[in-house]
Amino acid sequence: MSFLTYAMATLFYVAALILIAGLVYRIRLYAKTPAPLRIATTPAPTTKGGVVLRMFREVAFFESLFRGNKWIWIFGILFHFGLLLVLLRHLRYFMNPVILPIELVQPFGKYAAFAMIAGLLGLWARRFLVDRVRYITQPSDHAMLLLLVLIGVSGASMTFVAHTDIVALKSFTMGLITFDLQPLPRDPLLIIHLFLVAVLMIIFPYSKLLHGVGIFFSPTRNMVDNPREQRHLSDWARKLEETN
Numbered sequence: 143m144s145f146l147t148y149a150m151a152t153l154f155y156v157a158a159l160i161l162i163a164g165l166v167y168r169i170r171l172y173a174k175t176p177a178p179l180r181i182a183t184t185p186a187p188t189t190k191g192g193v194v195l196r197m198f199r200e201v202a203f204f205e206s207l208f209r210g211n212k213w214i215w216i217f218g219i220l221f222h223f224g225l226l227l228v229l230l231r232h233l234r235y236f237m238n239p240v241i242l243p244i245e246l247v248q249p250f251g252k253y254a255a256f257a258m259i260a261g262l263l264g265l266w267a268r269r270f271l272v273d274r275v276r277y278i279t280q281p282s283d284h285a286m287l288l289l290l291v292l293i294g295v296s297g298a299s300m301t302f303v304a305h306t307d308i309v310a311l312k313s314f315t316m317g318l319i320t321f322d323l324q325p326l327p328r329d330p331l332l333i334i335h336l337f338l339v340a341v342l343m344i345i346f347p348y349s350k351l352l353h354g355v356g357i358f359f360s361p362t363r364n365m366v367d368n369p370r371e372q373r374h375l376s377d378w379a380r381k382l383e384e385t386n
Contacts, residue, residue, distance in 0.1 A: 147314070147326040150336060154318060157343040164347025165355070172359035180374055186367035193366055200363060214268060221261025227254035228297070235315040255298040262291050286349060289342060296335040306332045 183206075187193050199205040204222075208215045231251025234240045266287040269279045300306045307327040317324035326333075346352065357363060 144325065144328075146328065146333070147323060150326050150333070150340075151318060151323050153337070153340045154343075157340040161343045161346060168347050168352060169355060169359075172356060175359070177361040177365070180365055180367065180369040181361050182365040182367040183362040184367060186365070188366060188368050188371075190366060193364060197358065197363060201357065214265070217261045217264030217268070219261070220257045221265060224254040224256075224258030224261060227251040228258055228294075235312050236319060238312075238316060252301060255294055255301070259291060259294040259298065262287060262294065266291070283350070286345075286351060289338060293335065293338045293342065296331055296338065300329075300331055300335065304329075304331055 187196050196205075204215055204218055207218055227247060227250050230244060230247045231254070233244050234248070237244070266284075269275050269283060269287070306329040310325065310327045311332065313324040314326045342351075
């Protein structure tokens, strides 16, 4: 077994641990953060069922972004749905046998990389061309977008430019899952792609990319708008009332 195989396997194990621990920590932090006031963005649903429906529309179709800016919505849809199909396509490397739904998505996931890259480039251009967005853009924002673009380009290149040994790659990924390491193909493009993915896994829980998780804890979206029908008290206010 080569040093490269051991190094890449170790990197992915460490990245997976950091990703899981980071997600658990951030989700726990989100869940514990108090929201003492009803601050749902109106017009807001007045029932829990309405909140669930609103969250579904927001997560699945980016409803508020569609209302705010149609061009950004297009690029956002291209990136996120392209990424979803790419991730579904990659599941074939982690299962044996491959289930039918994943087999059916393969042709679409193959070309979804182009939609993903196009969406990223559009969102990145926005940070240069729109004054108010450029003003609040940090170097880390450019770094995140560059990382995602490089991951997309390197992955697409292995499909359409320089093919890698897919059979050997699947043996390696399955070996990671079963803790039975198999040789990693000595493909420079593949090594770059896997390294960038590991970097993304490490920084994901601590970056703005976590908005995909944080939206479920956003009080402007997940609250029922019923302050007139029901009085709401935070824990600290309730304790003050009890003592007085």
